Amino acid sequence: MDLAIGGIGCIAPGLVGWAEARPILGGDLSYASTPLPRLVPKDLAPNERRRLGQITRLALSAGQDALAQAVTDASSLATVFTSASGDGEIIHSVCRELARPTPALSPTKFHHSVHNAPAGYWAIARQDHAPSTSVSAHDASFAAGLLEATTQVKSGHAVLLVAYDRADPFPLSLACPIIGSFACALLLYHPATVTAAEAMITLAIGPAEPETRLDIPELEILRRNNPAARALPWLAALARGGKTRTVLPYLDDRTLIIQTRSG
Secondary structure, eight states, X not given: OEEEEEEEEEEETTEESHHHHHHHHTTSSOOOOOOOOOOOOSSSOHHHHHHOOHHHHHHHHHHHHHHHXXXXXXXXXXXXXXXXXOOHHHHHHHHHHHTSSSOXXXXXXXXXXXXXXXXXHHHHHHTOOSOEEEEOOGGXXXXXXXXXXXXXXXXXXXXXXXXXXXXXXXXXXXXXXOXXXXXXXXXXXXXXXXXXXXXXXEEEEEEOOOOOOOSSHHHHHHHHHOGGGGGHHHHHHHHXXXXXXXXXXXXXXXEEEEEEEEO
């Protein structure tokens, strides 16, 4: 099935927003890794913003960046949020507290430990009652999220896909080694419903073959070690434009193949 891309968001060290990331990923500017600034998602009341963990800030900022870059209607969006491990810092804190002789678990921390916490805060920020799905598939989390979003588009929904991952603290990092912070977001539409699009894409699941890699060494390291950043080669293809074929890792020795056509 074909999909239309109506907006793109990207948040990573040295790539703070799609407007900054696009010329770098497209090869027009050199890349320099710089620490992420403190991310302040919009549309949340100050008391809600104070409660946000770093990974929720990361996810919401990427989603809001995609809306800011939208070339078509971005209202009434279903959402798919996908992450390999969710909020490892909160889960680590909850586990430490539960291991104490007399644990006193914070209700707020427990609330943030669930995998769909970023989706919930997105709905609060947008006052949005549209359907939302939260997905996890380890290193294939981005591909699984994109396929889930595709299914929903085929069912008639416009969908915002948000993929996000951040390094977990020790010892959780032993189970799911992740480096850095990365999030991206994409507005996905059925082609028949839009008059303007960043790109058109076609997805297919195929047998094992070499994954598409990046020419920028620092970002290639991030791609290999951050499940959400598996999206980077495809974002680079979107930034370059034209017709491209991108191979991303999926499950059980399968790959996700994305054919992209953009101006």
